[in-house]
Amino acid sequence: MTLNAGAPPEHNTPADLALGFLTGAVIGASLTAFIGGCVVERAPLIVTGLVLPSVYGLVFLLATLPRRAREAAVVPRTALAVIESLEAVGGETSDVPVRFELSVAPDDAPAFRVEIRQDVNLVELPDYRPRGVVVVEYPPDRPWKTRIVKRPTPQWEERAAVAQMDSVPGPAMKSETPGGCFSGLLTLLGLLLGTAAVLLLFRADLFDAHEGESGAPKPSVSSPSSTTTVTSATGTVALGAGQSMLDRGELRRGVASLTQGADERQALTVVVQDRLLTVVFSPTGVKSAGFDPRSLPYDRVPGLVEEARTTLGVESPRSRQRTADGVTGSLTLRIVVTGSGGRGSLEAYGQGNVLRRSGK
Structure with a gap:
């Protein structure tokens, strides 16, 4: 049978671009403040370089807490999937990163095609082969986060052993997609502006030669x-x-x-x-x-x-x-x-x- 492909996820949203810009600004400002403070021996600059990324990380954690709580509350869906292709993409340890392209066929939802990257132990790597059927789990609202279940329940393991599945046509959703050139430029711009802001705010500490009062050296x-x-x-x-x-x-x-x-x-x-x-x-x-x-x-x-x-x-x-x-x-x-x-x-x-x- 032929199944319908799901819609790929959207990337480079305004929120993602703004987050990349802000992250670049924090990195540039904190590094410039810390290194500049060490060079000119100014405690306020060193403290700024250490505190700024910590505060940013705490704010980011608190701001994303509701979203992460909602995502954690979603019950993952289990389904069968056929391996269209697989490729080891590196690794020097016992766990090798492998890029899988899967056709996923849920029991009560449209089928979709997805590309994921998952670590596989070298001993288990021969168990995965093209056109082989595996058991997967994924959040219903984020199917691009599909993961292969390495130890499925006996019921799902039996279903995978006897299942016959067709490929899903259309483009594959990707669990990891690059941000794109525009996103990278925004991050670089944020880094440069963060650096410039520190140099401007602390220019007296970094550049000016302090002149003391009358009679002072x-x-x-x-x-x-x-x-x-x-x-x-x-x-x-x-x-x-x-x-x-x-x-x-x-x-x-x-x-x-x-x-x-x-x-x-x-x-x-x-x-x-x-x-x-x-x-x-x-x-x-x-x-x-x-x-x-x-x-x-x-x-x-x-x-x-x-x-x-x-x-x-x-x-x-x-x-x-x-x-x-x-x-x-x-x-x-x-x-x-x-x-x-x-x-x-x-x-x-x-x-x-x-x-x-x-x-x-």
């Missing part, structure tokens, strides 16, 4: 291997490994980075160590002694350091400190050399002329 990286920090009272430049303030032009660049935008700002003291420059500024609005740190004789400093190293009689010099002092009103340069044999100092006028030496 305002760190900024001036180059990949140096760090500049300026406050209302002091400024420092720390060089990275392998660099020295005695390198050509390094001291001038360091002072310039601390005084940019402050044309009238005077300094009381400038202290130069091997990789650290410190400037103590004159109090703002107070008339006091000081000097323009940009007027230092940069070209004379390396020569004065070498002269102090070789003429002060300090054995095995390990460290050198250069100080420009203008507290007393006149600018004085002081080079201090420290070694295993003690320490020595060299003083010079502001333009680099040596005033006095003292050793040990």
Whole structure:
């Protein structure tokens, strides 16, 4: 006998498309927040990345609870089906995913053709063959969710053993259908918009360099291997490994980075160590002694350091400190050399002329 095919299920409904878009947005937002929070060490971003998918999962669970309760209340229908074709589609374990195409013939409902995927144990796989009759179960309102009953009751097993069935013409309903190109594009769009929303809402945490209040430190990286920090009272430049303030032009660049935008700002003291420059500024609005740190004789400093190293009689010099002092009103340069044999100092006028030496 020839049986009529049932109508295939509808896919890509507006609700499914909206759910795919929202899921993509949650994935993009949570991943961006969590990874960004770990990079910039911001707890609110990390918490957002962890809480957002949890809240979304809980809302989805509560929203779909009535539908899942209705589906669970539907009593499945048992019927006979003939295997039109079968194909193993992979698997590296004892249970192999198999794609079945079945013609299902219920006793009190129209017959239909359906394609399903079901795991079958390797030992039982020879029991399934084309044109073989099997017992199946399916929800009456969702026939595409048909499943083969592996251990039917004796009554149904006897019926399957003696049944003769014809194929059902027409297209086969599928239990697993791809969402389609449009659904995938909506999910991708949701992911991108979720990412953009996090970047926009937390742009201050992720990108902006925070400027503190007056007198608070305002760190900024001036180059990949140096760090500049300026406050209302002091400024420092720390060089990275392998660099020295005695390198050509390094001291001038360091002072310039601390005084940019402050044309009238005077300094009381400038202290130069091997990789650290410190400037103590004159109090703002107070008339006091000081000097323009940009007027230092940069070209004379390396020569004065070498002269102090070789003429002060300090054995095995390990460290050198250069100080420009203008507290007393006149600018004085002081080079201090420290070694295993003690320490020595060299003083010079502001333009680099040596005033006095003292050793040990």
